Amino acid sequence: MSHAIERASELALNEKTVTALRSVLRTTADEVVQAIIDEVPSYANALSGRMGGTIRRAVRTALGHYLDLAGGTTTGVDASEAAYELGRGEVRDGRSMDALLSAYRVGARVAWRGLAIGAVSAGLPAAEVAKFAELTFAYIDELSAASAAGHADELAARGLAHERHLEQLARDLLTGASSEVLLAAAGRANWPIPTTLTVVLLPAAQARPAFRSLSPGSLVLDDLSDGLGVLLVPDTDRSHLLRTMKDREAVVGPARPWMRAAASYERAVRARSLSPAIRDTEDHLVELVLTADPDAFTDLRTRALAPLRALPAATAKKLEETLRAWLLHQGRREEVATTLFVHPQTVRYRMGQLRDLFPDLSSPKRVLELTLAVGLAAP
Template sequence: MSRVTQRASELALDETTVTALRAALKTTADEVVQAIIDEVPSYANALSGSMGGTIRRAVRTALGHYLDLASGNATGGDAGDAAYELGRGEVRDGRSMDALLSAYRVGARVAWRCLAAGAVPAGLPAAEVAKFAELTFAYIDELSAASAAGHADELAARGRAHERRLEHLAREILAGVSPDVLLASAQRAGWQPPDSLTAVLLPAAQARPAYRALDPSTLVLDDLPDATGVLLVPDADRSHLLRRLTDRTAVVGPARPWTRASASYARAVRARSLSSDIRDTEDHLPELVLSADADAFADLRARALAPLRTLPVATARRLEETLRAWLLHQGRRDEVAAALFVHPQTVRYRMSQLRELFPDLASPHRVLELTLAVGLRAS
């Protein structure tokens, strides 16, 4: 406490004055505590019972250190450490720094009144009273600063710990761990589970900025592989969410029950692997279905369209386009012709060729196979 030490070096109370002030320490501490109870509502109940006794002893200790300083016998470091821990404790007790600073202001006023009332009759020269006052208020300022530092450090530590617990929960959700494990992690993180979560993939650098515009209960990770970030948005209004992400390079998965949100994340990842142009996975369900098992889809296409492979490439391509249009338009010849920009008679001719290549073209199973086989290119 350099400023306090400097003030103390300018004032050396004589032994008679110090003895008189020490004799009144308990009374002074009691008056300080009572004034805080009366004037600072946050402490009205906190200073009763055993807690009140602890605080009274702490006030007496601080006043004792102060008198050691004033008499040139101490540095005040212990009192500063105690004030720092007091600030940390206020966070644990759920009180703001404003309440503690108010208590310090009240305590400084009452302590000075009591100390002055004891020092002057003990013979403190009038010229020294001003220095005594300056030392008193400088000492309280130093204690306030130490408590503020402790309060801020505790808040920061708690914030970091809370953020780590939320990130741990997000990783468990993406990994698809059991609901019981997820619920326990949510409770440890102090996170209220929603009904659903919607996964949003976006570049890692955009994750935190985007998060600030969303529900504060959103879970966020920005350190996934390939510089990817993910947001897990609770109970999202989908259209509102998409509008919020208009200026972001985002892929929005489906809403899923929060314990199964890994499925939303998996779909968003797969959609991004299909195309960099996909934003809303709900708009691309056919592609996602048909690409769910790429090998199976390739086998299906090869088998279903095998008859076309016997033809010249150009012919096969024209007939596949015609087959696709015929399936999409449910055999309505004029609509097929319009889609292909050809005459209806051309459609009739090509369809007669296709019926020779696919004799069971009217079979529901064959129609299903062919629809799937040509569907991805059609969507």
């Protein structure tokens, strides 16, 4: 039992006074509700009809409980618990704590006015009226505090539930769940559906701090394997996102339609495995393409560069380097020589050797195959 409720019994109001006060309860409850409607905008349309009647009964019950205590009657009513549940209900109805506290302030003022009239008319001595006022306001303050606690607890519970729904949505997106699953998850999380999502992969410890700098609607997970975290950023300006991640160990995947966010995640994961230095996957598409299927790339190199295998290793390496530079510089001998730090005549000589080894070097198909085969340095 609360302190104010315990002290209510100190009044020991006589039966005549309690009866007089009870006679004004109904009118007082009506006046309290009307004053709240008039003075607290959030309740202007909320306390009409059935809801208004419910609140009037709640006011009468709370004040009646107080009068029972003040008159020395033991009651099984738990007004604090009812006030706590009222606070939780206000969250469900979409009203703020400020609105609820304003309603309590207005209600306390109007309730005391009605009770004071009843107390004075019953002949309660002035000293007792003063004590009655003090304890009445203390009682209503404690009910207000109980409602505030209920309001805060409901917000916390809803916040936790909402966060869990958002985390589940993020997991469903990363695993490539079906459109039906994703739409249902987005609905449960009350998540505004974007056009695209861009995945950012980074150390788990950096995920939450980075998340706080992102736009609303972003999603975060910081419990992936290997100590990694992930951000899913909606409809972002890529340049801005890269600047935001500049000082973090982040890999930024491509923007993808929101239901295909898993593709952005997979590319970021592969880019990170390719090199810890990669930050923007869009700057490394060649490497990503050529390493997408390591076995296929190895088979391609083996077949395309087979003529070099019969040569001494040092010679084969020099000719492969020359072939790569020749293909990338489209046969411009001076540029090839500059790239390889050799004389142009050396380039001419090596290219003669290569043409002997690859008689079809002018074939577009052969050029494409060789370009892919030597597109990356030999492993």
